[in-house]
Each structure stands twice: as C-alpha cells, then as structure tokens.
Amino acid sequence: MKLIKKLEKKIIEISGSDIKINFFSFEQILVLLSFVYEFAVKIYFLFYKNKMFETKKLPCIVISIGNIVAGGTGKTPMAIYIxxxxxxxxxxPVVLSRGYKSKLEKKGGIAGNGKKVFYLPKDVGDEPFMMAKILSFPVIVGKNRFKSGMIAIKSFNPDVIILDDGLQHIKLKRDINIVLLDFEKPLGNGHLIPLGRLREPLANIKKRTDFFIFTRCLKNKDTKQFNTENIKFDFKSLSQIFMKKPFALTCHQPFIYCFIKQNKIIEKFFLNPDMLKGKTAVLFSGIADNFQFKKTVENYKVIVKKHFKFKDHYMYKTSEITEIIKKSKKLKVDILVTTQKDYARFNENIYWDIDLAIIGIKIDFIKYKEKFKFFLKKKIMEQNPKHEQSTSNIK
Incomplete structure (x- = not known):
C-alpha cells in the first residue's frame, strides 16, 4: 500500500508540472502508458462514431458541463449557476451527477427534489448532497446518466437536464457542451493521462465543444479587471487551437457558507471572507486542488499555521477530525477553515470547541457574461422553440 501511495504521489506530481523526459526515467514509462491511454480513448470514441455503441437521447434539452483536464475546475459551482x-x-432544471464512490452510484436515486434532501453524503456523494441542500432544484445521482435522466423525466418532467461532469459520458446525447478550462493552465502540461492530466486528445474537444468558460481568472479587486500576469498561454494561440469557439472569463468567488462558533452553527450564507483577515488558522481539505484552497484562504490575509491535505472525496473519520481539532488547539490558532464540499462529509455529532469557518465557492463572470446568457438562451430556443416565451424572462 505504501508503494502504491508513493507511485500515485509521483504521478500526480509529474502530471501537474512542466516536464523534461530523460532516458531511462520514470517519465518514459508514463509516456508509454499515455500512448496506450490515447489509443484506448480513440477506439472508444470511434466505436460510438460508427454506432457500434449506442448513444441514447432523453426527451428534453441536455446541457453537459465538463473539463478536459482531470482535477477541479469548478464544474459543480457552474452546474449550480446554470x-x-x-x-x-x-x-x-434537474441536475444529474455521478455520485462518485457513493452507495447510490450504481443503483441511482434522487438526492433531493428541490424542497427536501433525502440522503446523507455517504449515500449520494459530497457534491450532489451539497447541491441538493441548496433546495432550489432536483438532483439525481447515478453512474448511468440515461437511467438517471429517465428518473428525472418521470419524477419531475424537466425542461432542461444539466450533467455535472458529463463531457466524457458520450453514452448520453447532449444538445449543449460547455467545457471549463483553468485560466492559468488550461491544458495542464499538454500531455494525456498519466503523463499529464488531459482526459482526451484535443482533436476530440474541438468538434464537441459549443462554449468554453475559463475559470479561476485572477480578478483584481480594485479595477475589476482580470490579471494576466504569469499566465502560460495567450488567447490568440488558444483560440486557434479551439477554432475560435465562443468563450467567457470567470473567477471563483469565495464566501463563508456557514460559521461554527463554540459548537453552535451560524448559517449566514454569503458572508465575506474578509472577516477572517489577520486570524491565525489551521486548514484541512480533501478536494481536487488542495493547493488552490490554501492560496484562496491566504489571499484574505489569513495566517496559515498548518494545512492537513486529503484525497478528493475523502470520507473523514470522526477520530481524524478530533485529532485535527486537538492539534489546532495545541497550535493556539484562532480558527479552523475547511471547504463546503468537505463539510458535507462530516459526522453531525462532532463537537467543535474551536471556531470553524466553512468556505464555499460561487461562479462570478468577469467578461462576456451577457454573451454566455444569449448563447444559452439561443441554443435552448433552437432545440425547442416552445421555450422562446419562457427564455424571454432572463435578465
């Protein structure tokens, strides 16, 4: 197990950085595995293209939100926004999510109907639970998206189904493909898994994407402009790669989802994280990009004394949280800080005798917000003209 963990850590380190491939190196093995992966992906797509595998269609509009690079780009916040x-x-709308590593991933089920949440995070997964808890729209989980879609049709008769992380799930036909790209490193290191983090060849993406959204743009608080310093690409070259497809610029806007003070939950949504300025803190997180979470917290002038990092979707044991609290008290910090996604995985019986801030993320458009709204409205009308009157309500 230790060897597997070391190999996994090494692969993550290599795939997330710019690399030089030396002879007789571990990277050379990953090059070979990347070729094997690319071949398998191409065969997979070819089978669907030649109708050797069936692509199923749902009787409503389907919007897919996905990314081409493995890791977090803000798919769930974007699904909520849309x-x-x-x-x-x-x-x-109804949102479909896989419910990764949850009890209902294979079987499928309704996480929430927009008015009530029916399951715990361990049953449906952290992200679906998080969305269901908003109590704004139904959320359905299941690995088989067509099956989940049919549950949605029978239970809620939606006009639009939104696939959270659905780009590579080509078993289900979609009408609109929205692809998210990290602003700083949109293509990772440019290599396919496992040498890099690209999920599929770029040639595939060109044909299947309708709209690109850059996330995590570096917004300047004073000018409300985006910061292009240290960005490893230019828009001219990127637009050539993606055949001048429409795009928009967004940033992740942090907010305090809720605050626990001396074991009492104070749920004041959308509190400004500026209130944490100058506080000493211990962070803990189990998300796709733990480093980015730390960076976000430090941007609010929080003095981070320790950061406990876990795997994405990690299911915490009560004993682990108790140990983190114990170590934080030893360090005499002012506060513990974690993410909304992590908070969804906590045991409700944990006793918090140290203040805890839970940070959420929402999508904030910096540029081309209206262009994106117009694009979405136009596409929905094209797919189903009967929605023309409804979509005129959008502002």
Missing part, C-alpha cells in the same frame, strides 16, 4: 440561470428563464 441551473439557477435556467430557472430565471422560467424553465425547470
């Missing part, structure tokens, strides 16, 4: 946008159009 679901709320669809609601403002006067249409009924």
């Amino acid at each position: 679901a709320e946008l669809v609601k403002k159009m006067g249409l009924k």
Whole structure:
C-alpha cells in the first residue's frame, strides 16, 4: 500500500508540472502508458462514431458541463449557476451527477427534489448532497446518466437536464457542451493521462465543444479587471487551437457558507471572507486542488499555521477530525477553515470547541457574461422553440 501511495504521489506530481523526459526515467514509462491511454480513448470514441455503441437521447434539452483536464475546475459551482440561470428563464432544471464512490452510484436515486434532501453524503456523494441542500432544484445521482435522466423525466418532467461532469459520458446525447478550462493552465502540461492530466486528445474537444468558460481568472479587486500576469498561454494561440469557439472569463468567488462558533452553527450564507483577515488558522481539505484552497484562504490575509491535505472525496473519520481539532488547539490558532464540499462529509455529532469557518465557492463572470446568457438562451430556443416565451424572462 505504501508503494502504491508513493507511485500515485509521483504521478500526480509529474502530471501537474512542466516536464523534461530523460532516458531511462520514470517519465518514459508514463509516456508509454499515455500512448496506450490515447489509443484506448480513440477506439472508444470511434466505436460510438460508427454506432457500434449506442448513444441514447432523453426527451428534453441536455446541457453537459465538463473539463478536459482531470482535477477541479469548478464544474459543480457552474452546474449550480446554470441551473439557477435556467430557472430565471422560467424553465425547470434537474441536475444529474455521478455520485462518485457513493452507495447510490450504481443503483441511482434522487438526492433531493428541490424542497427536501433525502440522503446523507455517504449515500449520494459530497457534491450532489451539497447541491441538493441548496433546495432550489432536483438532483439525481447515478453512474448511468440515461437511467438517471429517465428518473428525472418521470419524477419531475424537466425542461432542461444539466450533467455535472458529463463531457466524457458520450453514452448520453447532449444538445449543449460547455467545457471549463483553468485560466492559468488550461491544458495542464499538454500531455494525456498519466503523463499529464488531459482526459482526451484535443482533436476530440474541438468538434464537441459549443462554449468554453475559463475559470479561476485572477480578478483584481480594485479595477475589476482580470490579471494576466504569469499566465502560460495567450488567447490568440488558444483560440486557434479551439477554432475560435465562443468563450467567457470567470473567477471563483469565495464566501463563508456557514460559521461554527463554540459548537453552535451560524448559517449566514454569503458572508465575506474578509472577516477572517489577520486570524491565525489551521486548514484541512480533501478536494481536487488542495493547493488552490490554501492560496484562496491566504489571499484574505489569513495566517496559515498548518494545512492537513486529503484525497478528493475523502470520507473523514470522526477520530481524524478530533485529532485535527486537538492539534489546532495545541497550535493556539484562532480558527479552523475547511471547504463546503468537505463539510458535507462530516459526522453531525462532532463537537467543535474551536471556531470553524466553512468556505464555499460561487461562479462570478468577469467578461462576456451577457454573451454566455444569449448563447444559452439561443441554443435552448433552437432545440425547442416552445421555450422562446419562457427564455424571454432572463435578465
């Protein structure tokens, strides 16, 4: 197990950085495995293209949100944003999520109906639970997206189904493909898994993407402009790669989802994280990009004394949280800080005798927000003209 963990750590380190491949190196093995992976992916897509595998269609509009690079780009916050946008159009959305490593991943089920949450995070997964808890739209989990979609049709009769992380799930036909790209490193190191983090060859993406959204743009608080310093690409070369497809620029806007003070939950949504300025803190997180979380917290002038990092979707044991609290008290910090996604995985019986801030993320458009709204409205109308009157409600 220790050897596997070391190998996994080494692969993550290599795939997330710019690399030089030397002879007789570990990287050379990863090059070979990347070729094997690329071949397998191409065969997979070829089978669907030649109709050797069946692509199923749902009787409503399907919007897919996904990314081409493994890791966190903000797919779930974007799914929430689009679901709320669809609601403002006067249409009924349902979000489908895989429910990764949850009890209902294989079987499928309704995480929440928009008014009530039916399961715990361990049953449906942290992200679906987080979305269901908003109590704004139904959320359905399941590995088989067509099956989940049919549950949605029978239970809620939606106008629009939104696939959270659905780009590579080509078993289900979609009408709109939205691809998210990290602003600083949109293509990772440019290599396919496992040498890099690309999930599929770029040639595939060109044909299947309708709209690109850059996330984590570095917004300047004073000028409200985006910061292009240290960015490892230029828009001219990127637009050539993606055949001048439409795009928008967004940033992840942090907020305090809730605050626990002396074991009492104070749920004041959308508190400004500026209130944490100058405080000493211990962080703990189990998300796709733990480093980015630390960076976000430090941007609010929080003095980070320790950061406990876990795997994405990690299910915490109560004993581990108790140990983190104990170590934090030894360090005499002012506060513990974690993410909304992590908070969804905690045991409700944990006693918090140290203040805890839970940080959430929402999508904030920096540039081309109206262009994106117009694009979405136009696409929905093209797929189903009967929605024309409804979509006129969007502002």
